[in-house]
Amino acid sequence: MKNTIKVERAKMNITQSDLAEAVKVSKQTIHSIESARFVPSTVLSLKIARFFNTTVEAIFELEETD
Amino acid sequence: MKGMKVMYDYNGKIKGIIISAIGLALTISEKIHPWAALPRFSADEHLAFFKWVALLGLVTIAYSKEKLEDDRSTAIRLRSLQIAYMLQTAVIMGMALTLSHSTEPFDASILFMMAAIGIVMHLLLFHIGLYFDDLWEYNDTSTLGERLKNIGRNKWSLLVYLAISGAMLLSLTIFA
Numbered sequence: 001m002k003n004t005i006k007v008e009r010a011k012m013n014i015t016q017s018d019l020a021e022a023v024k025v026s027k028q029t030i031h032s033i034e035s036a037r038f039v040p041s042t043v044l045s046l047k048i049a050r051f052f053n054t055t056v057e058a059i060f061e062l063e064e065t066d
Numbered sequence: 067m068k069g070m071k072v073m074y075d076y077n078g079k080i081k082g083i084i085i086s087a088i089g090l091a092l093t094i095s096e097k098i099h100p101w102a103a104l105p106r107f108s109a110d111e112h113l114a115f116f117k118w119v120a121l122l123g124l125v126t127i128a129y130s131k132e133k134l135e136d137d138r139s140t141a142i143r144l145r146s147l148q149i150a151y152m153l154q155t156a157v158i159m160g161m162a163l164t165l166s167h168s169t170e171p172f173d174a175s176i177l178f179m180m181a182a183i184g185i186v187m188h189l190l191l192f193h194i195g196l197y198f199d200d201l202w203e204y205n206d207t208s209t210l211g212e213r214l215k216n217i218g219r220n221k222w223s224l225l226v227y228l229a230i231s232g233a234m235l236l237s238l239t240i241f242a
Contacts, residue, residue: 025136032138041137 003060005034008052023047071206078130086123092116151188155181182237190230201226 009019016030023030023044032038033048040048049056074081093116095101100109107115132139162177195202201222 024134026132026134026138029136029138038138038141044137 001039001060001066002036002063003033005030005048005059008054008059012052019048019051022051072129073206074126074130076131076133076135079127079132082123082126082128082130084123085126086120089116089118089120089123093120151184155184179237182240183234186233186237187230190233194226198222198226 005019009016016034017027020027020030024047025044029038029040033040045056045060049059052059093113096109096113096116100113102109102112104112158177158181162174162181165172165174165177
């Protein structure tokens with residue numbers, strides 16, 4: 001599953017640490033999600049989407065391999 | 067299992083480190099210069115107890131949450147437990163088979179028992195989770211009161227606990 005968290009962060013000019021603090025996870029978790037190594041839970045996905053004031057589908061997208 | 071708390075909070079990790087450090091310090095002191103605080107017990111028995119304390123600390127650390135517990139840390143913990151459990155079972159089973167054929171007299175039944183307890187418990191819990199969703203708790207319940215209330219609400223939990231205990235006793239009898 002790919003995502004646009006890095007792009008959204010760049011738009012808002014915030015760091016991984018800022019996002020991590022906002023959604024109450026570690027910075028490493030945000031890094032792992034951004035690099036598509038870790039797929040977050042529905043709850044965390046919704047929190048991230050809410051933080052960027054958008055929908056989950058706008059941030060996360062299924063890939064052929066999923 | 068419903069009403070069961072598996073993980074301590076982050077404080078448990080700090081307590082675990084302290085317990086482990088005390089156990090380790092006492093073990094080292096006992097190794098360097100054997101001593102016995104309680105005359106009823108030998109220095110060797112003291113040493114065994116100190117090692118036990120050090121291990122208890124490690125177990126407490128292993129079963130404590132991180133300061134910032136999130137999806138990733140939970141997933142990593144599950145994976146590391148899977149790998150550690152697999153390796154431990156492999157070592158125990160390997161030793162059980164090897165020592166059963168050893169020329170030295172050694173009762174390997176304890177090793178078979180240790181492997182059996184782990185596997186039987188895992189299979190029981192896994193299949194209860196798979197087929198009896200009402201009995202399964204996907205997350206730790208937070209307080210003791212809440213846990214007791216959960217058991218009270220669901221009498222089946224108690225029956226399942228008893229069934230697990232029975233199965234454990236049975237496996238001990240079979241493999242002992």
